[in-house]
Amino acid sequence: xxxGAYIIRRIxxxxxxxxxxxxxIFSLIHFAPGDPIKLMFAESGHPVSPExxxxxxxxxxxxxxxxxxxxxxxxxxxxxxxxxxxxxxxGRPVLSLITERIWVTVALMGAAEAISIxxxxxxxxxxxxxxxxxxxxxSSVSALIGYSMPTFWTGxxxxxxxxxxxxxxxxxxxxxxxxxxxxxxRTIDFARHLILPVIVVxxxxxxYLFRLVRSNMLEVLRQDYITTARAKGVGERTVxxxxxxRNTLLPTVTFIGLSIGFILSGAVVVETVFSIPGLGxxxxxxxxxxxxxxxxxxxxxxxxxxxxxxxCADIAYSLMDPRIRY
Amino acid sequence: xxxxGRTYVAWxxxxxNRASYFGGxxxxxxxxxxxxxxxxxxxxxxxIDLTRAKLPPxxxxxxxxxxxxxxxxxxxxxxxxxxxxxxxxxxxLEIVIAVxxxxxxxxxxxxxxxILMRITDxxxxxxxxxxxxxxxxxxxxxxxxxxxIAMAITAWPWMARVVRSEFLxxxxxxxxxxxxxxxxxxxxxxxRHILPNAVSSIIVLATIDVxxxxxxxxxxTFLGLGDPAAISWGSLISRGRNYLRGAWWxxxxxxxxxxxxxxxxxxxxxxxxxxxxxxxxx
Numbered sequence: 001x002x003x004g005a006y007i008i009r010r011i012x013x014x015x016x017x018x019x020x021x022x023x024x025i026f027s028l029i030h031f032a033p034g035d036p037i038k039l040m041f042a043e044s045g046h047p048v049s050p051e052x053x054x055x056x057x058x059x060x061x062x063x064x065x066x067x068x069x070x071x072x073x074x075x076x077x078x079x080x081x082x083x084x085x086x087x088x089x090x091g092r093p094v095l096s097l098i099t100e101r102i103w104v105t106v107a108l109m110g111a112a113e114a115i116s117i118x119x120x121x122x123x124x125x126x127x128x129x130x131x132x133x134x135x136x137x138x139s140s141v142s143a144l145i146g147y148s149m150p151t152f153w154t155g156x157x158x159x160x161x162x163x164x165x166x167x168x169x170x171x172x173x174x175x176x177x178x179x180x181x182x183x184x185x186r187t188i189d190f191a192r193h194l195i196l197p198v199i200v201v202x203x204x205x206x207x208y209l210f211r212l213v214r215s216n217m218l219e220v221l222r223q224d225y226i227t228t229a230r231a232k233g234v235g236e237r238t239v240x241x242x243x244x245x246r247n248t249l250l251p252t253v254t255f256i257g258l259s260i261g262f263i264l265s266g267a268v269v270v271e272t273v274f275s276i277p278g279l280g281x282x283x284x285x286x287x288x289x290x291x292x293x294x295x296x297x298x299x300x301x302x303x304x305x306x307x308x309x310x311x312c313a314d315i316a317y318s319l320m321d322p323r324i325r326y
Numbered sequence: 327x328x329x330x331g332r333t334y335v336a337w338x339x340x341x342x343n344r345a346s347y348f349g350g351x352x353x354x355x356x357x358x359x360x361x362x363x364x365x366x367x368x369x370x371x372x373x374i375d376l377t378r379a380k381l382p383p384x385x386x387x388x389x390x391x392x393x394x395x396x397x398x399x400x401x402x403x404x405x406x407x408x409x410x411x412x413x414x415x416x417x418x419l420e421i422v423i424a425v426x427x428x429x430x431x432x433x434x435x436x437x438x439x440x441i442l443m444r445i446t447d448x449x450x451x452x453x454x455x456x457x458x459x460x461x462x463x464x465x466x467x468x469x470x471x472x473x474x475i476a477m478a479i480t481a482w483p484w485m486a487r488v489v490r491s492e493f494l495x496x497x498x499x500x501x502x503x504x505x506x507x508x509x510x511x512x513x514x515x516x517x518r519h520i521l522p523n524a525v526s527s528i529i530v531l532a533t534i535d536v537x538x539x540x541x542x543x544x545x546x547t548f549l550g551l552g553d554p555a556a557i558s559w560g561s562l563i564s565r566g567r568n569y570l571r572g573a574w575w576x577x578x579x580x581x582x583x584x585x586x587x588x589x590x591x592x593x594x595x596x597x598x599x600x601x602x603x604x605x606x607x608x
Contacts, residue, residue, distance in 0.1 A: 020448045028457075029464050148589040150541050152548050153563055153581035160570045160577075258451060265455035272549060283456065287463040288550055295460060302456055310451060 006318050014307050021303045022077070026070050029292055037062065040087050040290045056086065060293060077300050087291030088282075094297040097282060104174055105278035108194060109260075109267050112201035116263075117256065120206045124213025125248065128221060129240045139210060146207030151266050155200045155273035162196060169196055172275040197274045201266040208262065212255055217248040250321050257313020261306050336526075339601040346597020352590030360406040371397035372404065372557070380573045390575035392565055398575060402583050405559045409587070412474050413539040417532050419478035424485035425528065429516055431486070432493025439490070446483035454480050458542060462551045470553045473546055477539050485531045488605065492524040526602040530595055537591035544584050559584050 037057055041048045057063060061072045076083070082094040089097055127136040163171030170176065174193045181189055220226065221244055229239050268280035275281070279298065286295040340346060359366070375395035383390045389398035431439040449457070461476035462468065496502060497520065505519050546552045547560030554561075559580040566576025598604070 016444070017448055017451075020444060021452060024445075024448060024452075025460065028460050031464075144589065144592060145585075148537065148585055148592050150544055150548075150581060150584050150588070152545055153577070153584065156563065156567060156570065156577050157581065160574055164571050261451055261453035261456075264453040268453070268455050268459070269545060269549070283459065284549055287459045290463055292464075295463065299456060299460055303452060306451055306453065 003318065007315055010311065010314050010318070014311055018303065018307060019074075021307070022074055022300060023070070025296055025299045025303070026073065029296055030066060030069070037292075040292055059084075073296070077297070082297030082301060083293040085286070085291055085294035087289035088285050088294060094294045097294075098279065098298065098301055101278050101282055104276055105267055105271070105280060108197055108201065108271070108276070108278060109263055111194065111198045112205060112266070113256075113260075113263060115198065115202045116205040116209055119202070120209035121213055121249070121252065123206075124210045125217055125240070125245060127210075128214045128217030128248075129244075131218065136214075140214070143207040143210045146203050147211070149204070151200060151204055151269045152273050154203060155197070155270055158196050158200055159274070171196070174276055193274075193276075197270045197276060200273075201263060201270050204266055205259075205263050208259070209252075209255070213248060213252055216251055217244060220244045220247045250317065253313055253317050253320065257310045257316075260309035264302065264306065336601045336603070340597055343597045343601065345593045346601075349590040349593025349595075349597065352586055353594060356406050356410070356587050356590070359403050360410050363403050363407060367397075367400040367403050371400040380569065380576070382573070383575055389579040390573065392562060392576050393569060393573070394565075398562070398579050401557060401562055402559065402580055404557045405562065405580065405583075406587075408470065408553075408556050408558045409540050409543055409584075412470050412477075412543045413536045415471065415474035416477040416481070416539045417536055419475065420481045420485060420535060421528060421532060423478060423482040425489055425521070427482065428486040428489025429493055429521070432490035433497055433512070433516055433520070435494075442486065442490070446487055449480065449483045454542070455545070458546060459549070459551060462546060468551060468553055470543075470556055473543055473552060474539075477542055481535055481538065485528065485535070488527050488531060489524055491605075492527055493520055496520045496523055526598075527604045530598045530602060530604045533591055533598060534595035537588045537595065540584060540587055540591070 037053055037060070041053065061069050064072070080095060082098065085092055085094050085097060123135075123139045127133075127139050130136055159171045162169045170193050174190055175186075176189050176193075221240075226239060226244060229243050230236075234243070264280070267278065268283055270276070271278045271280035272284050279302070283295070283298050283302070285291075286298060373396070378387075378391050378395040379393055381387050381391040381395075387397050387399070389402065391397055392401065427442055431442040457480045458473075458476050461479060462472055465472045493516075502515060502519055505515050510519075543552065544558065544560035544563070547556070547558045548564045550564070552558055552560060562580045563577045566573065566578075566580075569576055
């Protein structure tokens with residue numbers, strides 16, 4: 001099988017995965033006990049006439065059998081209609097809420113992902129190459145600590161130290177209100193607001209990724225071809241950075257794709273802690289207000305993001321490793 | 327080597343590991359704290375009393391008091407009960423689901439196995455917090471049990487896959503063949519001959535998952551999706567959130583507690599994984 005055929009097959013594989021995921025999301029909400037529409041309006045707090053309740057029920061096709069409901073819903077999703085937010089945004093389409101907020105989340109996740117990969121790979125490789133050295137011990141212990149800290153609490157502690165005590169960084173939102181800023185200053189202001197959230201997400205994720213890179217590298221270093229290279233008199237630097245590193249990075253690439261969900265979970269929590277208007281905090285608002293149609297629409301959107309990231313990682317892998325195509 | 331011999335060697339390796347020893351001590355302390363909560367604390371310190379609100383740490387209130395005048399240290403001790411109960415229920419449910427599904431898939435293979443693997447693939451790729459939030463918000467009541475169910479449902483795929491892979495290799499072993507030729511039923515083979523050999527993997531994964539469950543319980547509660555009536559570390563942290571400037575102790579101490587307990591579980595899990603030589607990813 002050539003590279004092109006592999007990539008096409010991999011793209012086609014996304015389709016069944018997408019459908020299984022949507023069935024899971026759909027059934028989670030529909031097997032919920034109680035009347036979701038009544039619950040939703042009860043939670044939103046403003047009085048609603050029975051006609052509107054009926055209208056929403058019709059719109060969501062809740063009077064139809066379950067599989068019909070699913071087909072109608074998934075048809076709408078595929079045509080770009082992610083539903084209407086009744087509970088949170090008084091009848092605005094979910095898609096427009098998403099397009100408004102997605103960039104903040106993408107910026108947050110992208111920056112955190114980039115920082116984590118650089119630190120985790122560099123430290124992981126050095127730690128494995130010098131197993132049991134000071135640098136290995138220090139970074140392994142730090143990783144264990146990062147791995148065990150609750151993200152929301154790390155966020156609060158960072159706010160306490162850097163915003164409240166030292167007063168050097170802003171503690172919430174993404175813009176400073178009440179001041180006129182030029183284009184450059186606006187960008188700097190935005191970046192300053194993202195520093196703490198990005199560090200908090202990166203901290204956990206670096207810990208997670210570091211452990212993986214280190215153990216992959218240790219495994220690679222134990223293989224025969226490394227011993228052969230050393231026996232032939234290849235320098236230690238070349239052995240590590242040329243022979244071992246490449247094979248360590250391969251599984252890491254797949255893992256990065258798979259763990260996009262992990263970093264998204266971090267973003268959901270961190271956006272809430274720092275009151276950042278992104279997809280994560282929107283998701284929690286929907287959940288708290290029991291805005292089910294909107295919650296489902298956003299979940300589908302998140303699923304698509306995760307599956308695409310996964311797909312990219314797999315394609316990158318196949319470009320890097322010729323063995324995978326056969 | 328006999329099974330008893332292997333267990334002995336693994337056990338020796340495990341108790342020699344200082345890190346996992348440390349983890350075990352933390353977990354033991356927290357378990358005792360939860361069990362002895364009524365003995366080691368005074369329950370009246372959990373009552374709301376605005377005259378002693380937001381008092382800083384002192385000999386009288388070791389970790390200070392919260393905005394409603396409750397003693398933070400006492401609250402943390404009682405919170406251990408909540409945290410451990412939720413984690414225990416979730417982990418038991420998880421083991422039941424994962425062992426049933428993993429055993430069926432690994433023992434019978436075929437179409438059941440294919441379907442299972444597709445479903446686990448999808449659940450593994452979706453963000454856990456997203457699945458948890460969707461599941462918790464669909465229930466009318468917000469309770470500890472709801473959180474435990476949601477956590478078990480999101481967590482079982484890892485364990486099911488590990489159980490499945492154990493079963494796939496164990497079912498080909500000659501002792502299983504021997505049992506089958508003696509006329510043992512499928513149930514007997516699975517329960518008496520294969521499952522006992524998969525127990526160490528299940529225990530290691532369960533320990534690591536307890537760490538995750540404790541984190542998830544506090545996270546969901548912090549986000550406002552937990553049990554509003556429960557004494558939970560997450561809700562204490564959330565209450566202290568508005569007082570970071572004046573009363574740092576309210577959020578700091580429960581957070582440190584969550585960190586230590588999670589660390590303890592991770593150290594214990596890692597130590598057992600290395601000692602019993604268990605694969606946690608498949």
